[in-house]
Amino acid sequence: MNIDTIITQPFDDQRPGTSGLRKKVKVFQTPHYLENFVQAIFDTQVDLKGGTLVLGGDGRYYNREAIQVILRMASGNGVKKVLVGRGGLLSTPAASCLIRHYKTDGGIILSASHNPGGPDEDFGIKFNTPNGGPAPESVTDAIFQRTTEIAEYQIAQSKPIDLDILGSITLGETQIEIIDPVKDYADLMMALFDFNRIRMLFESGMFSMRFDAMHAITGPYATEILEGRLGAEPGTVINGTPKTDFGGGHPDPNLVHAHQLVALTKGAHAVNFAAASDGDGDRNMILGCNFFVTPSDSLAIMVANAHLIKGYSGGISGVARSMPTSQAADRVADKLGLPCYETPTGWKFFGNLLDARKITLCGEESFGTGSDHIREKDGLWAVLFWLNLLAVKQQSVEKIVTDHWKAFGRNYYTRYDYEAIDKTDAEALMASLRDKLATLPGQSLNGYPIEYADDFAYTDPVDGSVSERQGIRVGFADGSRIVFRLSGTGTEGATLRVYLEAYEEDPSKQLQSTESVMTALVDIALNLAEIEKRTGRTKPSVIT
Ligand code: G16
Secondary structure, eight states, X not given: OOEEEEEOOOOSOOOOBTTBEEEEHHHHTSTTHHHHXXXXXXXXXXXXXXXXXXXXXXXXXXXXXXXXXXXXXXXXXXXXXEEEEEEEEOOHHHHHHHHHHTTOSOEEEEOOTTSOOSTTSEEEEEEEOTTSXXXXXXXXXXXXXXXXXXXXXXXXXXXXXXXXXXXXXXXXXXXXXXXXXXXXXXXXXXXXXXXXXHHHHHHTSSOOEEEEOTTSTHHHHHIIIIIIIXXXXXXXXXXXXXXXXXXXXXXXXXXXXXXXXXXXXXXXXXXXXXXXXXXXXXOEEEEETTEEEOHHHHHHHHHHHGGGSGGGTTOOOOEEEXXXXXXXXXXXXXXXTOOEEEEOSSGGGGXXXXXXXSOSEEEETTTEEEETTSSSOXXXXXXXXXXXXXXXXXXXXXXXXXXXHXXXXXXXXXXXXXXXXXXXXXHHHHHHHHHHGGGOTTOEETTEEEEEEXXXXXXXXXXXXXXXXXXXXXXXXXXXXXXXXXXXXXXXXXXXEEEEEEEEOOGGGXXXXXXXXHHHHHHHHHHHHTHHHHHOOSSOSEEO
């Protein structure tokens, strides 16, 4: 086997964002672009030499080509064994599961998550460490640093490898094992949830469900688990065949992009339960009959009910949420006497807390929930958690959520996204907010007294690392909050996110529309950040 050393030059834009390096496919197709980043991983993650790597992606456009390149580079860099999902496919949670299950030296996941796919759309790559989780900032910083000085990469000469047949192949000194992408993950789910009870729910004839895989990676997983192992009727999984362009859709499980599913929860033939997952399978949306569960509420309800679920019945050690996620989980943790952590946006910040067993459950407003079973958020896991809860409680989704509000209060929640705005304008807007911070506490805006205003900074309680400038928080005396931050996952210009939260303790006021409750807070946010003046936008691109 010949190994070529290819001379290359650094690119200056390979700093990973919130979750890996995400760019347009065309950028990744630039000669040496993908290779430089992959070589930077091999150069900095030295245990991979002679070690084992998990490799797979969400099946989007360019997935197969990138897998071929990475396999040849793994061989060129002395990796002993690579576990690859058949067809080059692995959901993000399944990759995390495999890294942990087979105790590998890490994994490379190809995905741009919920971003659209296709020749003119997005692609992404990220490295997960041996704990199965996204690389922490110390690792991504080292990889980035390496990309700025890289001068050559190693790649084995080889014909394309057949990714579609299970079994073992050798490439030089490297063993490549093509494995079933679903089996180990599905087995793990069976260990955590009461499959018999959920099966009885499906068999009762009183319960119907649809799961929208959005033509993305969870199709094969959901079909095997829901229709195969749990006996849900065929057709429960819709849009279940992964496509390189996600069928032209936007594989983001929210009320806007999963509208086909939302429609199935309304009208005379509405299903009792509906759920969706995203491009790479780590996000989830939970719906009841004509009812939407906010991701923040979903986390809080999981914490409150974990004792009813097989895998968590022994008790949970604590909970964490990302800073912009609503404080609903905090209220549950408070009542149950559990520790609750507030971390910056990015699943990677949960890793240390999970490894140190400080928390068992964690979640984010961006449609992500998960637990210590792996080190990624997990879309299907969340769906199974809810199914298990429905099977135990024998109540509707709406009843479970509204009872929860009565017990803990309701955190009304909404997020406004201003996508693809000018980067300089976005940074100026944030800078101007920062300038105002010191003078805000004590002021009253639209009758809302401000209690605190800061730029969120996080000190990791396990390793002491500090992450600064993680978003502007403005907190009001009644528990309401406005948060401003710039997205770290977009690939075009900048995306401003405005997160709004209003707390309501009085059950008689818990059934208002979120829009009406938020009017005053929205007004405060628009004025405080001077959004229209600074971005030229009169309305957000998406409201979730
Ligand atoms: C990633 C991160 C999440 C984060 C989300 C949105 O999710 O893992 O922690 O909440 O991006 O980040 P941002 O607001 O910076 O765009 P995913 O599903 O895209 O991998």
